[in-house]
Amino acid sequence: MYENGILYYVFEKEMYDKGPSSLNVISSADGGFTWSGEKEILPADADHEPAACLPDKSSYTLYYSSDSQNPGKSYASASVYKIKLDREFTPSASAVPIDLQEKQGILLYDVSIKNKESYFLYSQNYLTDNRLILKSISSS
Incomplete structure (x- = not known):
């Protein structure tokens, strides 16, 4: 995300695939040549996969998928969440689950909001079917 001359990179930090991972952010004031200020956003208490961090006037909304309701089940039982972040x-606030009305696990790739519609791009059942889905949900 690029905002006010600063490039922000939100990433997953994990020791091994499908293991517990934190979500962190670093920033660059020189277009990505150097990075600093690594900060943990979410602790490594589940397998968190970042998708999008969208700014508004006074905060950010981070969208991610996670197996936090079923730790250790990773992609097979992950759900989608959003959490409000301050400017630091x-x-x-606490994470809020987003119901995409799916029974299988979700690996969220991206989120876009336009004209009161939220668009979610994700893989359903990533390890087996790996179906790519774009779903819209009305915000009104």
Whole structure:
């Protein structure tokens, strides 16, 4: 995400695939030549996969998939969440699950919001079917 001359990179930090991972952010004021200020946003208490971090006037909304309701089940039982962050990337509220009305696990890739519609791009059942889905949900 690029905002006010600063490039922000939100990433997953994990020791091994499908293991517990934190979500972190670093920033660059020189277009990505150097990076600094690594900060943990979410602790490594589940397998978190970042998708999108969208700014608004006074905060950010981070969208991600996670197996936090079924730790250790990773992609097979992951769900989608959003969490509000302040301008220092500190959570200002608890994570909120987003119901995409799917029975299988979800690996969220991206989120876009336009004209009161939220668009979610994700893989359903990533390890087996790996179906790519674009779903819209009305915000009104």
